Amino acid sequence: MDTLQLVWFGLIGLLWAGYLVLEGFDFGVGALLPALGAGRDAVETEKRRRVMLTTIGPHWDGNEVWLLTAGGATFAAFPEWYATMFSAFYLPLLLVLVALIVRNMGFEYRGKRDDDTWRARWDWAIIGGSVVAPFLVGVALTNVVHGVPLDGDSEYTGNLFTLLNPLSLLGGLTVLALSLTHGAFFLALKTTGTIREDARRMGTTLGLVAAGLAVVTLLWLGVSTGSVWSWVTTVIAAGALLGAIFANTKRREGWAFVGTAVTAAMAVATYFLALYPDVMPSSLTGGRSLTIENASSSPLTLKIMTGAALVFTPIVLLYTAYTYYTFRKRIGTQHIPAAVAVK
Amino acid sequence: MGSSLDVARWQFAITTVYHFLFVPVTIGMSGVVAYFHTQWVRTHRPEYYRLTKFFGKLFLINFALGLVTGIVQEFQFGMNWSDYSRFVGDIFGAPLAFEALLAFFLESTFLGVWVFGWGRVPEKLHASTMWLTHIGTVLSAYFILAANSFMQHPVGYTFNPDTGRAEMSDFVAVLTNKVQLVTFPHVVLSAYMVGGAVIMGVGLWLLRRDRGTDDEPVYRKAVRVGAVVALVASVGVVVSGDVQGKIMTEVQPMKMAAAEALYDTESNAPFSVLSIGALDGSSATRIIEVPGLLSFLGTGSFDGTVEGINDLKVTEREMAQKVADQYGPDVAVLVADDDYTPIIPVAYWTFRLMMGFGFLTMIFAAMALWTTRKGGVPQSRWWTWVAVLTPLLPIIANSFGWIFTEMGRQPWLVYGLMTTATGVSPSVSVGEVWVSMVVYTLVYAALAVVEVKLFLTYVKRGADPYEDPSEHADADEDAPLQFAY
Numbered sequence: 001m002d003t004l005q006l007v008w009f010g011l012i013g014l015l016w017a018g019y020l021v022l023e024g025f026d027f028g029v030g031a032l033l034p035a036l037g038a039g040r041d042a043v044e045t046e047k048r049r050r051v052m053l054t055t056i057g058p059h060w061d062g063n064e065v066w067l068l069t070a071g072g073a074t075f076a077a078f079p080e081w082y083a084t085m086f087s088a089f090y091l092p093l094l095l096v097l098v099a100l101i102v103r104n105m106g107f108e109y110r111g112k113r114d115d116d117t118w119r120a121r122w123d124w125a126i127i128g129g130s131v132v133a134p135f136l137v138g139v140a141l142t143n144v145v146h147g148v149p150l151d152g153d154s155e156y157t158g159n160l161f162t163l164l165n166p167l168s169l170l171g172g173l174t175v176l177a178l179s180l181t182h183g184a185f186f187l188a189l190k191t192t193g194t195i196r197e198d199a200r201r202m203g204t205t206l207g208l209v210a211a212g213l214a215v216v217t218l219l220w221l222g223v224s225t226g227s228v229w230s231w232v233t234t235v236i237a238a239g240a241l242l243g244a245i246f247a248n249t250k251r252r253e254g255w256a257f258v259g260t261a262v263t264a265a266m267a268v269a270t271y272f273l274a275l276y277p278d279v280m281p282s283s284l285t286g287g288r289s290l291t292i293e294n295a296s297s298s299p300l301t302l303k304i305m306t307g308a309a310l311v312f313t314p315i316v317l318l319y320t321a322y323t324y325y326t327f328r329k330r331i332g333t334q335h336i337p338a339a340v341a342v343k
Numbered sequence: 344m345g346s347s348l349d350v351a352r353w354q355f356a357i358t359t360v361y362h363f364l365f366v367p368v369t370i371g372m373s374g375v376v377a378y379f380h381t382q383w384v385r386t387h388r389p390e391y392y393r394l395t396k397f398f399g400k401l402f403l404i405n406f407a408l409g410l411v412t413g414i415v416q417e418f419q420f421g422m423n424w425s426d427y428s429r430f431v432g433d434i435f436g437a438p439l440a441f442e443a444l445l446a447f448f449l450e451s452t453f454l455g456v457w458v459f460g461w462g463r464v465p466e467k468l469h470a471s472t473m474w475l476t477h478i479g480t481v482l483s484a485y486f487i488l489a490a491n492s493f494m495q496h497p498v499g500y501t502f503n504p505d506t507g508r509a510e511m512s513d514f515v516a517v518l519t520n521k522v523q524l525v526t527f528p529h530v531v532l533s534a535y536m537v538g539g540a541v542i543m544g545v546g547l548w549l550l551r552r553d554r555g556t557d558d559e560p561v562y563r564k565a566v567r568v569g570a571v572v573a574l575v576a577s578v579g580v581v582v583s584g585d586v587q588g589k590i591m592t593e594v595q596p597m598k599m600a601a602a603e604a605l606y607d608t609e610s611n612a613p614f615s616v617l618s619i620g621a622l623d624g625s626s627a628t629r630i631i632e633v634p635g636l637l638s639f640l641g642t643g644s645f646d647g648t649v650e651g652i653n654d655l656k657v658t659e660r661e662m663a664q665k666v667a668d669q670y671g672p673d674v675a676v677l678v679a680d681d682d683y684t685p686i687i688p689v690a691y692w693t694f695r696l697m698m699g700f701g702f703l704t705m706i707f708a709a710m711a712l713w714t715t716r717k718g719g720v721p722q723s724r725w726w727t728w729v730a731v732l733t734p735l736l737p738i739i740a741n742s743f744g745w746i747f748t749e750m751g752r753q754p755w756l757v758y759g760l761m762t763t764a765t766g767v768s769p770s771v772s773v774g775e776v777w778v779s780m781v782v783y784t785l786v787y788a789a790l791a792v793v794e795v796k797l798f799l800t801y802v803k804r805g806a807d808p809y810e811d812p813s814e815h816a817d818a819d820e821d822a823p824l825q826f827a828y
Contacts, residue, residue, distance in 0.1 A: 053828040058455035061410070065447045071417055072440035079432020079508075086421025086428075087768040093422060094779045098786060101411040105790060108407035111828050112797055156770040297433045298503070298510040308441060316448045323456055326464060337823040342800060 001277065001293050004302040008077040009279065009292045011309060013272035015073055016141070017265040019066035020134075020175065021182075024264050025257075026056040026063055028183015030103060030130025031176075033123060036187060036198055047333040048195055049123070053107065054336070055190040058327045060107060062320060064100065076305055080154065080295040081279045085140075088148055088156030092136045092163060099136070103129025114339040134179040135172040139163060142171025145221060145271050147289075150282035154290055167220055174217045177210035178241075178267065182260040185244065189253040192332035200248055203256065207245040214241060214267065221274055225281075230273035237266035347773040348764055351423040354780040356749075358415055360742050361787050365409030367741050370480045370531065371538015372402040375572060377473035384470045389809035390561045397806035398542060398565070399473075403458065404798050408790060410451075415783065417443075423776060427756055427766030430674060433510045434500050434517060435490050442486035450479025462812065462825035484531055492523035495752060496594045497760045502670060509760065525590055529583040532576045533701075533744070537737045539572030540704055543711055544733035545802050551727060553805065554720045561806060566715050570708040573737070577705040584698075585640070592641035595758055597655045597683070598751035601690035603637045607651040612637040616695070622687045624652070652684055659683035662759050675762045678754050685753045693747035700740035707733045 029052050037049040075082040086093060102125035110122035146167055149158045184203035188196050218234045226234075244259025275281075280290040288294075296302065376398050383391035417439060420428050428435070453475040460469045493499075499516030500509045511517070546565030553559060592599040599605075605612055606624035614636035615629035635645035642649065650658075660683055666675040707729050714721045721729075756763040812825070 050828055054459075054824070057828045058459040061451040061455055062448060064414075065443060065451050068414065068417055068447055069440070069443040071421075072436065072443040075421065075428065075432055076436030076440035079428055079436055082421045082432060082436070083425035083428040083768075086418060087423075087425035087770050090422055090768075090771050090775050091778065093418060094782060097415050097418060098782060100414055101786060101790075104411045105407055105793075107828065108403060109793070109797065112404070113800075297436070298506075300514075301433050301437055301511045304437060304511070304514050305440060308444060312444050316444065316452075319452055320448070323452055326456060327459060331824070331827075332821075334821045335824050336827050337825070342804060 002296075002299065002302070004299065004306055005292050005296045007306060008073070008296065008302055009272070009276070012070060012074055012077065013268060015066055015070035016272075017268040019063075019070055020137075020179075020264040020268055021261045022063035022066055023060070024134065024175075024179040024260075025182045025186040026060040027130045027134045027176075027179040028181065029053070029056050029187060030126045030183075031134075031180055032183055032187070032199075032202070033127050033130075036184070036195060036202060044333065046119070046339075047336045050111070050336045051191055051195055051331050051333055052187060053110070053126075054331055055187060057107070058323055061104075062323065064104070073305070073309075077297050077302060078279055078290075078292075078295045079297060081290050084150065084154050084156060084280055084290060084295075085144065088150075088158070089140045089143070089163065091160045092140055096133050096136045096140075099129040099132040101129075102126075103133065111340060113342050115343055131176065135176045138172035138175025139168045141175070141268075141271055142168040142217070142221070144280055145225060145275050147225075147281040147283035149284045150280065150287045150289065151284065152286060152288050154280075154282070154288045157284070167217070167224075170213065170217050170220070174210065174213040174267075177206065177213050178260065178264055181206040181210045181241075181244075182257070182264060185248060185253065185257040185260050188248070189257050190330055192330045193334075195332070196253075196330075200251070200253070203248050204245055207241065207248065207260070210263075211238070211241050211245070214238065214263070218267070218270055221270070225274045226270075227273055227276065230270045233266045233269040233273060237263050237270060240266060345773065347771060347776045348767045350773060350776040350780055351767050352763070354423060354776060354783065355419065356746075357780070358412065358419065358783055358787070359749075360745065361791075362409065362412040362416055363741060363745055364738055365405055365412065366484075367530075367534035367537035367738065368405045368541055369402070369409045370477075370484060370534035371536070371572070371576075372398065372405065372541060373473060373477040373480055373538075374535065375538050375542050375568065376402050377470065377477050378568070380470040380473050384466050390564055392812070393561055393806040393809055394565055398545075399457075400801055401541075401545065401798060404794060404801060406454070408794050411790075412787070422779070423768055423771065424756075424766045425768040425770070426673065427761065430508050430761055430766070431493070431500075431757060433508060434493060434497075437511065437514065438486040438490040438493075438517070442483050446479045446483035446486060448479075450476045450483065453479065459824075459826055481531060484534070485527055488527050488530055489518050489520065489523050492520040492526055493517055494757050495526075495748070496520060496522040497757050507671075507673070509757075521590055522594060525583055525587045529580060529587050532579040532583060533737065533741050535576035536573050536580055536701070536704060537734070537741060539569045539574075539576060540708065540737045541569070541734040543569030543573055543708060544730050545569075547711060547721070547726060547730035547733070548802065549805055550715075551721060551730065558805065559720065560718075563715050563718070563720070566711055570711040570715075573704060573708040573733075574712065577701060577708065577737075580701060581705075588640045589643055592649065595752065596650045597652070597659060598685070598690065598748075599637075599641050600650060600652045600655055601685050601687050601751055602694040602747070603649075604687050604691045605637065605649060605651045606653050608648060608654050609651065610638060610648040611635045611646050612641070612649040614640065618691075622691050652687070656681060656683050663762065666760060666762075672765070674760070674765055676764055678762070678764075683754060685751045690747060690751050693743040693750070697740050697743040697747060700736040700743070704733060704737045704740070707736070 039045040039048045106122040106126035110119055143163050151157050184199045184206055187199035222234055240259045240262035244256045247255035278289050278291050279295050282289045379391050379395040383395050453472040457472040498520050499513035501512045503510045543566050546562045550562035550566055604622040613632045613634045616631040618629045620628055638647040638649055639645050660681050663677050752758055754762055756766045
């Protein structure tokens with residue numbers, strides 16, 4: 001195995017970690033719209049929902065690019081992995097795409113008309129999309145690690161129901177619960193007033209559920225395909241999540257958010273360490289597993305990609321950090337302007 | 344029911360053409376909105392503030408759909424075309440990854456800052472975020488067109504018999520493919536033409552509706568800026584298109600022959616503006632035929648020789664045979680009945696419609712500039728039609744251009760290297776491709792209705808009255824934001 005092949009395996013892992021850390025919280029905020037958006041009356045409910053959406057407004061689009069980059073980088077660095085994974089997870093991916101489409105349209109269009117029916121429809125698009133997408137991303141990633149039936153040509157031979165096995169469904173629920181917790185902690189960090197209090201209270205409950213699910217998923221995965229290193233990251237993930245819940249109960253909102261961010265990143269690290277040295281193991285005897293070595297691009301392509309990643313990733317991280325700094329101010333219902341005067 | 348190949352091709356056509364309705368609007372409009380915003384920051388004249396806000400909103404309504412349909416595109420290669428992805432991923436994947444890393448992050452991140460930045464970001468920096476978004480869209484075009492140019496004219500690769508795939512040998516060659524160097528200006532200039540035309544059309548409609556009011560000069564400004572952009576860009580589109588025709592004749596002669604339905608090799612080959620009857624080489628009657636024009640378009644000389652379809656069929660068959668022998672049936676299969684021609688009527692008509700709609704846009708832009716000179720307002724009610732048609736014509740011209748380019752490449756997926764039939768995903772059933780095709784079509788159709796309605800609502804509403812943004816400057820901590828979702 002070449003160094004660069006290993007580097008790119010790590011970088012793909014990093015991109016997925018970045019995706020779940022960043023879009024994870026905006027999935028959470030979207031999915032919590034009914035629970036944390038509920039006020040005493042319709043006017044307050046609408047204001048609370050707008051506060052929630054505005055906290056993620058400047059960021060969700062950039063966050064989603066991590067998924068596109070993970071996809072593009074997999075295509076460039078491991079074409080066989082990209083080809084096999086995307087064609088194997090055909091229908092779940094279709095659903096992920098539809099979920100992302102309706103959710104993104106919801107963000108952009110919801111406030112463009114002052115009409116309750118219009119808003120209610122887009123709210124459901126946002127909520128549905130924010131629940132379905134992280135769940136299915138979790139199902140897909142868990143299937144990758146756990147193994148799916150690939151024949152001698154590394155072609156997928158299963159169907160939709162092959163992918164909906166107990167472990168993968170559990171993995172999906174874990175990613176969803178983690179995103180909800182992460183989103184609640186993000187809201188507690190970015191809002192003022194009663195939303196902040198409610199988000200903190202709900203975050204603790206969600207965190208405990210996520211911790212329960214995560215422990216079962218990671219133990220199951222660890223026992224079946226784990227390595228020493230994946231156990232180390234499992235322990236860090238669990239510690240970070242418990243630390244986050246503890247920090248949350250102590251009203252240390254920044255630390256709580258950092259805690260769930262570390263949990264999401266370490267959960268992805270665990271997946272990738274459990275995966276190593278495969279990228280897509282076959283569950284069939286006689287099947288051809290895709291490995292870091294046999295699925296990768298040529299040395300030249302990897303070299304070019306490495307150069308690009310070294311130069312441009314720091315730049316991207318810098319301006320991304322700038323946007324979080326620019327929009328660092330907490331938002332409350334008092335900051336919400338009147339609805340646009342368009343029926 | 345069709346084979347999964349047929350359905351996958353239809354799906355690619357539908358999702359790509361749909362996606363590309365929004366792309367040129369995004370590229371073109373982001374540039375003009377950035378210009379308005381910069382002018383506002385420089386002059387602080389209220390009209391620029393109003394135009395920035397007004398066209399900024401229309402831009403965002405359009406951008407949302409361009410964005411979401413773009414995600415589908417990136418995943419579709421792996422989902423429906425996995426054997427294609429396996430065979431050329433070593434080369435084709437890199438520009439896509441570059442696009443995400445260099446372009447998508449830039450445009451998405453800075454557009455977020457632009458949308459929410461009113462009153463929260465210093466004004467010069469704020470205007471520059473729209474420029475950065477615009478640069479992102481142009482970079483994105485560069486990389487995706489480099490990937491497409493590889494499919495038209497593969498360069499910078501070698502076949503590796505050990506891995507059984509095409510592998511990168513020269514990335515610079517891929518990025519500076521001669522097809523790419525002329526396609527990129529052609530496509531980006533077409534996008535400016537679209538952006539200018541949308542702004543001109545919307546401005547013209549409002550100028551006529553609100554003539555005699557205080558808003559008249561604001562909309563006249565929109566018409567004139569939009570028309571200048573569309574007119575200048577369209578000249579560039581013609582020039583780049585001319586060069587492109589010559590390169591196409593050189594590297595994909597079949598496409599040029601199909602564009603004229605030219606069956607026999609000719610020097611001094613004519614170009615027909617229209618024709619009646621089947622274009623199968625037997626009975627078509629050409630109307631308004633310009634002698635030597637096809638030769639000129641293809642070779643730069645009226646006496647140049649342009650190869651005809653009948654001769655090229657033989658060449659193409661030899662090419663397919665060679666690739667099939669060399670790389671095996673996973674890469675290229677011989678086409679039944681030796682039918683190595685694209686669908687001729689499609690190539691013939693899309694080529695003409697592309698040019699015809701483009702030229703009409705150019706004429707409309709020139710007319711609008713003329714009639715609005717020295718504070719003029721177009722009077723005749725025919726101008727309403729010009730206003731409505733101007734944005735649509737270049738968008739449709741773009742679609743036809745792409746249909747021509749992509750269908751003119753058939754039966755090849757990568758010209759001279761891989762046939763389309765071998766690229767489709769073997770593990771995906773025809774039922775699955777049908778499901779995704781129906782789902783995309785329904786979702787896209789519904790969203791199109793919503794988008795167009797919303798766009799028109801905001802057009803009719805016109806530009807908001809001017810509010811001095813500096814009044815918000817010393818607002819207290821709890822003052823409402825200037826923009827929130």
